[in-house]
Amino acid sequence: MTDAAAARGANLDRERLCAFYRQMWRIRAFEECAMRGAEAGEVFGTVHPSIGQEAVAVAVCGNLRRDDILLSTHRGHGHTLVKGADPYAMMCELLGRVDGSCRGKGGSMHIADFGVAMLGANGVVGANTVIAVGAAQRLKYLRSDRIVACIFGDGAVNRGTFLEALNWAAVHALPVLFVCEDNRYAASTRTCDLTAGGGAAARGPALGVETVEADGNDVAGLDATVRELVERVRGGPPVLLVARTYRLAGHTSRDPAAYRPEAEVAAARKEDPIARCAALLRLAGVGEEELAGMREAACREMDAVYERARGAAWPPRALAFADVQDVGSPEERPF
Amino acid sequence: MTDAAAARGANLDRERLCAFYRQMWRIRAFEECAMRGAEAGEVFGTVHPSIGQEAVAVAVCGNLRRDDILLSTHRGHGHTLVKGADPYAMMCELLGRVDGSCRGKGGSMHIADFGVAMLGANGVVGANTVIAVGAAQRLKYLRSDRIVACIFGDGAVNRGTFLEALNWAAVHALPVLFVCEDNRYAASTRTCDLTAGGGAAARGPALGVETVEADGNDVAGLDATVRELVERVRGGPPVLLVARTYRLAGHTSRDPAAYRPEAEVAAARKEDPIARCAALLRLAGVGEEELAGMREAACREMDAVYERARGAAWPPRALAFADVQDVGSPEERPF
Amino acid sequence: MPRMTYLEAARRALAEEMRRDPDVWAVGEDLGRGGVFGQYRGLIEEFGPERVIDAPISENAILGSSVGAAMTGARPVVEMRFADFALCAIDELVNQAAKARYMFGGQIRVPLVVREPVGLWKSAAAQHSQSLEAWYVHIPGLVVVMPATPADNAGLLKAAIRCDDPVVYMEHKDLWGLEGEVPEEIEPIPLGTARLARAGRDLTLVTWSAAVHTALDAAAQLAGEGVDAEVLDLRTLWPWDREAVFASVARTRRVLIVHEAVRVGGFGAEIAATLAEELGDRLAAPPRRLGAPRIPVPYSPPLEQEVRIPADRIAEAARALLRA
Amino acid sequence: MPRMTYLEAARRALAEEMRRDPDVWAVGEDLGRGGVFGQYRGLIEEFGPERVIDAPISENAILGSSVGAAMTGARPVVEMRFADFALCAIDELVNQAAKARYMFGGQIRVPLVVREPVGLWKSAAAQHSQSLEAWYVHIPGLVVVMPATPADNAGLLKAAIRCDDPVVYMEHKDLWGLEGEVPEEIEPIPLGTARLARAGRDLTLVTWSAAVHTALDAAAQLAGEGVDAEVLDLRTLWPWDREAVFASVARTRRVLIVHEAVRVGGFGAEIAATLAEELGDRLAAPPRRLGAPRIPVPYSPPLEQEVRIPADRIAEAARALLRA
Ligand SMILES: Cc1ncc(C[n+]2csc(CCOP(=O)(O)OP(=O)(O)O)c2C)c(N)n1
Ligand SMILES: Cc1ncc(C[n+]2csc(CCOP(=O)(O)OP(=O)(O)O)c2C)c(N)n1
Ligand SMILES: [Mg+2]
Numbered sequence A, B: 001m002t003d004a005a006a007a008r009g010a011n012l013d014r015e016r017l018c019a020f021y022r023q024m025w026r027i028r029a030f031e032e033c034a035m036r037g038a039e040a041g042e043v044f045g046t047v048h049p050s051i052g053q054e055a056v057a058v059a060v061c062g063n064l065r066r067d068d069i070l071l072s073t074h075r076g077h078g079h080t081l082v083k084g085a086d087p088y089a090m091m092c093e094l095l096g097r098v099d100g101s102c103r104g105k106g107g108s109m110h111i112a113d114f115g116v117a118m119l120g121a122n123g124v125v126g127a128n129t130v131i132a133v134g135a136a137q138r139l140k141y142l143r144s145d146r147i148v149a150c151i152f153g154d155g156a157v158n159r160g161t162f163l164e165a166l167n168w169a170a171v172h173a174l175p176v177l178f179v180c181e182d183n184r185y186a187a188s189t190r191t192c193d194l195t196a197g198g199g200a201a202a203r204g205p206a207l208g209v210e211t212v213e214a215d216g217n218d219v220a221g222l223d224a225t226v227r228e229l230v231e232r233v234r235g236g237p238p239v240l241l242v243a244r245t246y247r248l249a250g251h252t253s254r255d256p257a258a259y260r261p262e263a264e265v266a267a268a269r270k271e272d273p274i275a276r277c278a279a280l281l282r283l284a285g286v287g288e289e290e291l292a293g294m295r296e297a298a299c300r301e302m303d304a305v306y307e308r309a310r311g312a313a314w315p316p317r318a319l320a321f322a323d324v325q326d327v328g329s330p331e332e333r334p335f
Numbered sequence C, D: 001m002p003r004m005t006y007l008e009a010a011r012r013a014l015a016e017e018m019r020r021d022p023d024v025w026a027v028g029e030d031l032g033r034g035g036v037f038g039q040y041r042g043l044i045e046e047f048g049p050e051r052v053i054d055a056p057i058s059e060n061a062i063l064g065s066s067v068g069a070a071m072t073g074a075r076p077v078v079e080m081r082f083a084d085f086a087l088c089a090i091d092e093l094v095n096q097a098a099k100a101r102y103m104f105g106g107q108i109r110v111p112l113v114v115r116e117p118v119g120l121w122k123s124a125a126a127q128h129s130q131s132l133e134a135w136y137v138h139i140p141g142l143v144v145v146m147p148a149t150p151a152d153n154a155g156l157l158k159a160a161i162r163c164d165d166p167v168v169y170m171e172h173k174d175l176w177g178l179e180g181e182v183p184e185e186i187e188p189i190p191l192g193t194a195r196l197a198r199a200g201r202d203l204t205l206v207t208w209s210a211a212v213h214t215a216l217d218a219a220a221q222l223a224g225e226g227v228d229a230e231v232l233d234l235r236t237l238w239p240w241d242r243e244a245v246f247a248s249v250a251r252t253r254r255v256l257i258v259h260e261a262v263r264v265g266g267f268g269a270e271i272a273a274t275l276a277e278e279l280g281d282r283l284a285a286p287p288r289r290l291g292a293p294r295i296p297v298p299y300s301p302p303l304e305q306e307v308r309i310p311a312d313r314i315a316e317a318a319r320a321l322l323r324a
């Protein structure tokens, strides 16, 4: 199915496509700011950009309700933004400021926003899958119609937690949408070289979880797929979505990613989901100026966010000692 | 295929069937002694009997070369015996004597006999699979034609190590024969209730490991299957064998196993591999007296082993402090 | 007061908490048939399989799912079967449960109780006998509880379940059958409070879990010799009751810390170091520690004996301390 | 002597060991592209993919397979990337590697080196900054090594690789770029020997890993005030060099233990408790400890600062100790 056909098939109106386009640009602009911040030494910790993977974030998180639960990874800015988190709070988090989503205590790898049911990025690959099934078990216990979306990478399917989580979700018929964001790499490693059998797409069914594969760079098609899957998962058994995409940037903002064949990168650039969406929009009659306008608006928004966040206050030192635990909480400076 | 057909198909001679029969009885007699010992308080630790599963031990371990490597579980007496370990040393281990396979330091759950390339039972379910792939990687590195057999239960396939080990073995095309001894229970839990998808048989192929299912109580048929698989694995990629059997005793010698439906147990008793082998032997013209003779010989052997082991010396106390480590080894009684 | 076993006391406390609070549930292997030691017997009949959750052998998922459930309002009681198997779920416990509240800037709490039966028991050997409480005390975010008596196993379990922090709750396998009085109305016991197991003037024995009983035996021996030992049962290791320990030791001026775990790097070191640092000159002798030698737990009884700390050995160390 | 970084020193030592002994191999994620910090750069070109083994994100299998390989004659160097991720493979390390030789009655040894980069580094926050050496010291069967200088990271890595025991080898991420002299011919440094980083008369600073450098800065500050601090770099935590520490402390009669890890339950407690017990009255003041507060490592630099122990703080504690 071509992108254009998908666009028609999903019966997308221009507005909806524009919304995707804007969201994807917001993600990219956010991350480009963050990467510049990292280069400038203002963003301290490691930044894992999701450039090239924005369609997955938009299609998956855009189809969640605000009270549906999301668990993300180290590469989670896009997911979190689309789920509804405030980019200013997110940027403050990266900059270590007190206005950050986690008051500056987590950084990029630990952004969480419980206000929009975003239960956290995670610094440990594959750890979120088992957490997700517990959240879903709770929802089921409450007879809630909320669902849990759990996004992870193609590298994570080689951790044992993948098996344990999918088996658990299937045994209990839990409302989890597992999303494998297959960007072909785990850090500098081509995952196909170290993943036996059919990878996630084969493992899901073997673990009793219905599995769907999709083009992860076709935002319109993926949106239609996810919309359907989310409704199926609601209240029902889990589903695994394997979205094929590509990490256009390095593993971290510091990684030149020279280990990738140039031809591969060149081919992948042509599949950039933003460019593909632009092409669809052109087919739908949107002009260059309007396209540029949407892009620039996103960039302006995130530049402003960055500037505002740069001016935010640092967390007071006492915050270091807060929220450790209720019982046996540390005294300040005990040494 | 009926057992009889299997017997003919495998072109088994009477002698070979008799050898199976004797070996199965040796295992059962060994474990019955051990269970009596546990009841008498002479065998201290937990004993996990494999009564009803003897055919798997005989068929799998009987087809290994002495230098092929074996990794077993908490339920490993049969595997270890057939691999060639000395029952006296094993019984001494259960009785905590210095002549034990591990000098009395391991007990039933940690019997190992490196002299016959038996690299250990394991007290942690599913831990042996990842150890096995490393041993196989070493063999491959040495350009050896030895293989590794790794036996585990149907409960172990829900531990993440199952995924990690099979994936690793498949990626490196390692010579491992994985054997899932499916006795339908994990302690008091029916594994089918907590295992989603097709269980081991579905997970193996999804992880890139060729998988074969077999009747684990038909010793002759299973022997033929394993013989072929062992040759395939030698030097080659891994294979998973799923052997369907039943645990006729409790999880431990102390477990009355009242959680099992009586009808299920009654049906399973009819499939007792020893009884089925006896039936085959009768077809092959072996008389009752000869059958009883083989059985009694096994019981006499193990009774004698038990008696001799009871008389063996206790380990000297200094042994508690030996073989901890070379560097920074503990002083005796340091407190 | 009714008498019951350590096991039954915990079972009853758990059942009461489950009745009181529908957010409390239990999860672990074989719970539907009462759990491996019978600590959950009868609960599935009362609370059903949604609240007494049978788990596959998936330690990562058992603990990890409990983190997710706790973040969404459940208060899971997580059964690890043997403390040794919790080693299969350390990432979930230490990197996730213990840190989530902090990393996420206080947005969420992770109220769960991880039950880890510990200790020497029936020649269980190296992979079924460990006591690793010192590890958890070292991890910010965790509370560590080790009850020694039936009454404490009721009251502390209630407190642990009501606590909003992740609690590592270590019951000693060799105490399951121990009988004692348990109040008709089980009240939560404040976490972080030690119990005076025996008052005495001449020296303080600081101890916890099964070692409390051996220490009491030693104290009885010593009493026969005219030595009056105080025995403090710490009950909670993090936070530990510094006030109670300091007050006792300031009085007796001599302290012996006794634990079953390996002495090197055991929690006794923290107490001894703290007392040395903070009470310093006011002690008549430096704090002393008894713990297991740094060897894995061997199977054979005469060897296993070498890792045990019998009452004789405690009494002997106490005498030496009094001479110092 | 040539100068090189801490990272390059280890790389060179590993390459030399791999040349010397075909049983040595390295396994871990991204090793084929040099490893996450570049510690393995160039090795795959020289030794090929059978000896520089790229691993999937399968920590259980990375460590577990190394146990199996070690039991069959390999000497794996196991890269865990960050010490924090070793928590995903604790069963394999603690229940299997550390115990196999003992449980199996001495039939086999498990010679492997588990490299676990530790410590505070570039605002890596709670899941990428931990120093859990105290855990491993508590586990019978394990050797624990923490080099502080390029020369030591060469000589100790060689010794660890040649050691027949499982060794937890903790490099500090913040030291990768530290330059220093390394002998042309790298000789293994005997495990269990401390290094006198600075001789002094007035007090002893016992420390290891990155904290050694801060302690030296503090000693320089103190020298300006006429205080002559001795700095002992422990290098190996298990076994730790009791002789060297005892000799120094017996001389200076004052000891301050400094480590980056959380103070509560840190290895400093073991040293302090041991010194108090065994040197007792011969000390002019009780042993003191500096370590991180019991909080997870926060991200934001001003907060992270609260878990760091700067030279000022060490000097201040040293002054207080001298007044005691
Ligand atoms: C358990 C664990 N092992 C290793 C790492 C280091 N690490 C961080 S991201 C990453 C690659 C993850 O690959 P994938 O799952 O495909 O996600 P992607 O980065 O491609 O989004 C690795 C190995 C980690 N964080 N956690
Ligand atoms: C990691 C771990 N979890 C739990 C246990 C406790 N346990 C011992 S045997 C057993 C059942 C194992 O079932 P299965 O793998 O089917 O083997 P079987 O006992 O049936 O031979 C369990 C849960 C353990 N030893 N290790
Ligand atoms: Mg990836």
Ligand SMILES: [Mg+2]
Pocket: B153, B154, B155, B181, B182, B183, B184, B185, B186, B187, B191
């Ligand atoms: Mg089974």
